[in-house]
Amino acid sequence: MEVIYITIGVSIIVAVMFFIAFIKSVKSGQYEDTYTPSVRMLFDDELVKPTKKKKTNNNQ
Template sequence: MNILVVLIAVSLMLAFGFLAAFLWAMNRGQYEDTHTPAMRMLLDENQNHITSNPSSSTEN
């Protein structure tokens, strides 16, 4: 029966630890912008690398 008291105490300490870490992350602004990082990987890094069609620039 004593093991239940120990397990409940340990689980409560662990839960409060996770709650403290979550509140710390919220106060530091970790969850302010969750949309931009996901969209950033879809954007092209080399937007200036686009070249024109070489066949349309031929001189006669």
């Protein structure tokens, strides 16, 4: 049963890693604008092929 020290240790290390990742993402400003990236990712190749007509969903 000594394995419990390892499992608990690992679980806490994983949790702390996610915790640090979250704090970093807040610090870098990822949560300041949560809307624009969702629209931006829908823009793709319009500029390469200007003739191609592409309708994306309307987000007002």
